[in-house]
Amino acid sequence: MSTYPIVQCKPPRPGVPLIDGIEKVTGRARYTADLAHADALVGRILRSPVSHGEIIRLDVSKARRLEGVVAVVTGDDCPHPYGVLPIAMNEYPLARGRVRYRGEPVAAVAAIDAEIAQRALDLIELEIKELPAYYTSEAARAPDAVLLHDNKLGNIERDVHHQFGDVAQGFATADLVREETFHCAEINHAQIEPHASMSEFDPLTGRLTVQSVSQVGYYLHLMIAQCLEMDSSRIRVIKPFIGGGFGARVEVLNFEIVTALLAKSARGKVLMQLSREETFITHRARPQTDIKLKLGMTKSGRMTACECTVTQRGGAYAGYGIITILYAGALLQGIYDIPAVKYDGYRVYANLPPCGAMRGHGSVDMRHAFECLVDRMARELKLDPFTVRRVNLLKPPTRTLNDLVVNSCGLAECLDKVERASGWRERIGKLPPGKGLGMACSHYVSGAAKTIHRTGEPHAVVNIKLDFDGGVTALTGAADIGQGSSTMVAIAVAETLGISLDRVRVVSADSAVTPKDNGAYSSRITFMVGNAAIDAAKHLKGILVKAAAKKLEAKPEDVECGEEFRVGQARVPFADVVAAALVDEGAITVKGSFTCPEEFQGGKHRGGAVGSTMGFSYAAQVVEVSIDDATDVITVDKVWVALDCGHAINTLAVEGQIQGSVWMGMGQAMCEETRYLEGLPAHASFLEYRMPTIAESPPIEVHIVESHDPFGPFGAKEASEGALAGFPPALVNAIANAIGIDLNELPVTPDRVMDALIQRRRQARLASARKATS
Amino acid sequence: MHAPAQQPKKRLLRLRLNGRWREDAVAEKQMLVDYLREVAHLTGVKTGCDGGECGACTVLVDGEAVPSCITLAVRCEGRHVETVEGLATQVQISKLQQAFHEKLGTQCGFCTPGMIMAAEALLRRNPKPSEKEIRAALAGNLCRCTGYVKIIESVQAAAGQAL
Numbered sequence: 038m039s040t041y042p043i044v045q046c047k048p049p050r051p052g053v054p055l056i057d058g059i060e061k062v063t064g065r066a067r068y069t070a071d072l073a074h075a076d077a078l079v080g081r082i083l084r085s086p087v088s089h090g091e092i093i094r095l096d097v098s099k100a101r102r103l104e105g106v107v108a109v110v111t112g113d114d115c116p117h118p119y120g121v122l123p124i125a126m127n128e129y130p131l132a133r134g135r136v137r138y139r140g141e142p143v144a145a146v147a148a149i150d151a152e153i154a155q156r157a158l159d160l161i162e163l164e165i166k167e168l169p170a171y172y173t174s175e176a177a178r179a180p181d182a183v184l185l186h187d188n189k190l191g192n193i194e195r196d197v198h199h200q201f202g203d204v205a206q207g208f209a210t211a212d213l214v215r216e217e218t219f220h221c222a223e224i225n226h227a228q229i230e231p232h233a234s235m236s237e238f239d240p241l242t243g244r245l246t247v248q249s250v251s252q253v254g255y256y257l258h259l260m261i262a263q264c265l266e267m268d269s270s271r272i273r274v275i276k277p278f279i280g281g282g283f284g285a286r287v288e289v290l291n292f293e294i295v296t297a298l299l300a301k302s303a304r305g306k307v308l309m310q311l312s313r314e315e316t317f318i319t320h321r322a323r324p325q326t327d328i329k330l331k332l333g334m335t336k337s338g339r340m341t342a343c344e345c346t347v348t349q350r351g352g353a354y355a356g357y358g359i360i361t362i363l364y365a366g367a368l369l370q371g372i373y374d375i376p377a378v379k380y381d382g383y384r385v386y387a388n389l390p391p392c393g394a395m396r397g398h399g400s401v402d403m404r405h406a407f408e409c410l411v412d413r414m415a416r417e418l419k420l421d422p423f424t425v426r427r428v429n430l431l432k433p434p435t436r437t438l439n440d441l442v443v444n445s446c447g448l449a450e451c452l453d454k455v456e457r458a459s460g461w462r463e464r465i466g467k468l469p470p471g472k473g474l475g476m477a478c479s480h481y482v483s484g485a486a487k488t489i490h491r492t493g494e495p496h497a498v499v500n501i502k503l504d505f506d507g508g509v510t511a512l513t514g515a516a517d518i519g520q521g522s523s524t525m526v527a528i529a530v531a532e533t534l535g536i537s538l539d540r541v542r543v544v545s546a547d548s549a550v551t552p553k554d555n556g557a558y559s560s561r562i563t564f565m566v567g568n569a570a571i572d573a574a575k576h577l578k579g580i581l582v583k584a585a586a587k588k589l590e591a592k593p594e595d596v597e598c599g600e601e602f603r604v605g606q607a608r609v610p611f612a613d614v615v616a617a618a619l620v621d622e623g624a625i626t627v628k629g630s631f632t633c634p635e636e637f638q639g640g641k642h643r644g645g646a647v648g649s650t651m652g653f654s655y656a657a658q659v660v661e662v663s664i665d666d667a668t669d670v671i672t673v674d675k676v677w678v679a680l681d682c683g684h685a686i687n688t689l690a691v692e693g694q695i696q697g698s699v700w701m702g703m704g705q706a707m708c709e710e711t712r713y714l715e716g717l718p719a720h721a722s723f724l725e726y727r728m729p730t731i732a733e734s735p736p737i738e739v740h741i742v743e744s745h746d747p748f749g750p751f752g753a754k755e756a757s758e759g760a761l762a763g764f765p766p767a768l769v770n771a772i773a774n775a776i777g778i779d780l781n782e783l784p785v786t787p788d789r790v791m792d793a794l795i796q797r798r799r800q801a802r803l804a805s806a807r808k809a810t811s
Numbered sequence: 812m813h814a815p816a817q818q819p820k821k822r823l824l825r826l827r828l829n830g831r832w833r834e835d836a837v838a839e840k841q842m843l844v845d846y847l848r849e850v851a852h853l854t855g856v857k858t859g860c861d862g863g864e865c866g867a868c869t870v871l872v873d874g875e876a877v878p879s880c881i882t883l884a885v886r887c888e889g890r891h892v893e894t895v896e897g898l899a900t901q902v903q904i905s906k907l908q909q910a911f912h913e914k915l916g917t918q919c920g921f922c923t924p925g926m927i928m929a930a931e932a933l934l935r936r937n938p939k940p941s942e943k944e945i946r947a948a949l950a951g952n953l954c955r956c957t958g959y960v961k962i963i964e965s966v967q968a969a970a971g972q973a974l
Contacts, residue, residue, distance in 0.1 A: 055918075058915075058920075061919075062904065062917055062920075062923055063898075064856070064896050064924045068857070228919070228955050229867055231860075280859075280920070281918075310858075313859070313861045690915065692961075693957060696961065700958025701958075722860065723953060728953060728955070731945075731950055731959040731963070
């Protein structure tokens with residue numbers, strides 16, 4: 038088992054297209070809804086029409102009697118709660134006794150076609166006694182509010198209180214102390230593939246096969262076994278192609294379990310395709326967040342203390358909430374050297390669809406507030422925004438106050454690159470009216486160092502099979518959801534063996550074939566699975582080198598591995614070495630693994646594991662905006678971003694991930710917002726939930742910084758999340774630069790800009806009137 | 812027992828699909844996307860929304876890009892419908908497909924077939940589009956992965972333009 042892989046700093050290589058790219062561009066790629074389903078029943082879910090209430094009566098008898106209906110299931114069919122965190126499972130796949138948000142699944146049917154399934158839903162009689170419902174954190178926390186969950190006083194799922202260093206002393210030594218409040222709207226992942234799941238129960242063998250949109254197949258596997266009371270060895274979970282995740286599919290989702298329940302009840306195959314509206318309602322995305330932030334700074338820009346209170350409106354169930362509220366506090370650190378940090382976090386229940394993990398999990402809204410306030414204080418101190426960041430940089434290797442380990446940090450180089458590329462020094466303060474430049478920094482973990490299920494297993498396992506055909510097949514449970522993780526595994530294996538990339542195949546995420554993997558979350562795959570893949574390839578290399586040495590009558594240390602094995606001038610083709618290695622042994626299967634050692638798994642304080650990682654990615658970006666004088670419409674003209682990903686294993690994919698994450702930050706910053714009217718989603722279509730289209734998306738110039746992390750695979754760290762959180766503050770800082778307005782709410786819609794300008798004019802008029810009268 | 816649902820009224824539809832004529836009995840109210848996916852088994856055509864919002868279902872009808880999720884199948888009587896499956900021959904993928912593959916114009920791939928068909932319609936009527944024209948032609952196709960930068964580069968590469 039490898040815990041400390043030998044660092045091999047490879048020179049940057051040109052990027053390679055995705056190994057499954059041809060399937061995607063030809064339409065051959067099969068997503069869940071594309072799987073053969075002519076023989077499948079159609080699943081449909083009946084959802085709660087109210088936000089909060091007790092189920093008085095649920096009568097499904099008429100639906101059951103409808104011709105063409107094969108199965109009807111309700112909360113009675115599954116008495117087991119499920120959830121992503123073992124300590125916070127408070128949700129049932131189908132409501133039992135009580136509903137807590139509008140759209141919560143109450144019953145489900147499987148029928149021979151969609152129309153009959155819909156008619157069956159219409160025949161279900163549901164009577165609910167309404168309870169008071171709460172749609173804001175304040176309302177839910179009111180002293181007389183009805184509790185959503187009986188054991189959670191004040192409707193608080195989790196409160197966090199952390200203090201590191203002497204905060205009072207820190208503020209006392211500051212030359213400038215400022216406090217501001219920020220509000221960030223709830224947003225959604227809005228991956229383009231709507232949710233879907235297919236389950237097939239074979240009554241003759243008692244086996245269940247599940248194909249679903251999950252980013253973490255093994256959670257789904259465990260939860261289905263638990264909820265269906267099945268032996269997990271009788272279940273197979275396969276990941277088809279997945280049309281995006283961004284965290285939406287990290288948790289097991291209610292419809293996935295419901296589909297399996299229906300399949301078992303129907304003793305057959307059921308395909309459940311959720312509509313876009315239902316996909317929005319399933320939610321699990323970034324919560325509406327209120328942030329109160331206080332910072333202390335010396336005249337030279339050194340940060341002296343930070344005090345932050347974060348309140349997240351988490352929705353009706355626990356989901357990932359505890360982790361999200363802990364991330365917001367933990368990731369205050371790990372980017373700048375701050376001598377004292379106090380954090381108070383409140384995760385609040387409300388009668389809305391549950392929030393969960395979304396790209397940049399927990400850190401984005403907090404980082405937005407932080408980078409905005411730092412900029413404003415720099416302005417007040419007449420310091421350049423770049424200077425303020427530079428004087429506070431961490432010097433790796435180091436350990437933060439909250440016990441996060443920073444092994445590598447290329448943020449200084451990121452700052453240099455975007456400062457130069459954007460022409461910052463020459464242009465700042467000299468732009469025409471209505472134009473502005475803003476910048477911000479951000480960071481993110483390369484995999485959570487502590488796993489959710491503490492089973493004692495390695496954090497990643499990869500198997501490699503090599504047989505008579507000379508094909509090298511890497512088997513990984515890691516879910517490729519479009520980020521290119523299977524391609525990364527192929528490159529890691531090919532580079533380690535020195536062989537051609539086409540010789541490597543990757544089979545991913547099929548529980549019957551591939552080793553368990555903790556899944557696509559917290560940007561863990563490159564770091565952890567990449568290291569495990571290298572470890573496995575090294576084992577295979579050892580076997581092949583030994584066989585080649587024997588064949589060439591040389592010492593193993595003199596053998597060079599590759600498409601041709603070489604010792605001096607002597608060469609043996611790969612196929613001959615494989616044939617030699619198979620003698621007496623037969624087909625070769627090797628295993629590689631990776632584990633984050635205990636020392637990297639965070640502090641001993643309560644919640645101290647969250648935020649811990651072996652490698653932080655770092656990013657800096659500059660945003661250039663134009664604001665239309667007449668309409669206050671904001672246009673992003675260009676973004677320059679630099680990200681320290683340690684080493685770019687696949688330059689092309691790294692660029693794509695950085696552009697995608699910056700752009701997703703842009704959506705959150707400028708237009709994305711979920712809105713509810715008395716719990717009814719008013720945003721649940723792509724027309725209402727506005728994302729930037731290609732027409733308004735700016736050029737995003739990417740600079741890759743390689744700090745060569747001592748523990749990352751070939752020195753690599755994550756590249757998919759770190760740059761996201763920098764966009765919203767860089768935009769807001771650019772708007773301040775352009776028109777002198779500081780905005781504290783996201784998204785920064787033209788309406789909000791206009792309101793702020795009207796407010797400013799009004800204040801100016803008042804001030805001049807006062808001046809005149811005095 | 813409740814009575815079974817009334818069978819929808821069907822009509823014989825004759826159209827040219829990816830170059831080949833075919834006939835099928837289709838319900839009058841069936842959308843083109845459902846006909847293509849469920850009857851013709853061309854699952855490269857995707858459904859990403861509840862109707863006309865995302866462009867994932869974009870196909871060509873007589874060379875024009877249309878969202879197949881809000882187009883009735885029977886409206887295609889006698890017309891030529893092309894899907895992403897029709898772009899590649901057995902031995903070669905199209906220039907656009909190659910460019911989307913090589914330039915990483917596709918990440919998760921779900922919007923890709925629709926995106927490529929919208930771009931195909933553009934390049935057929937305008938083989939050398941400006942960046943602005945590319946943006947205008949693809950404005951109805953949503954992608955959540957790429958930030959669109961590499962999609963624009965892919966279309967430019969397919970059009971033989973230096974990046």
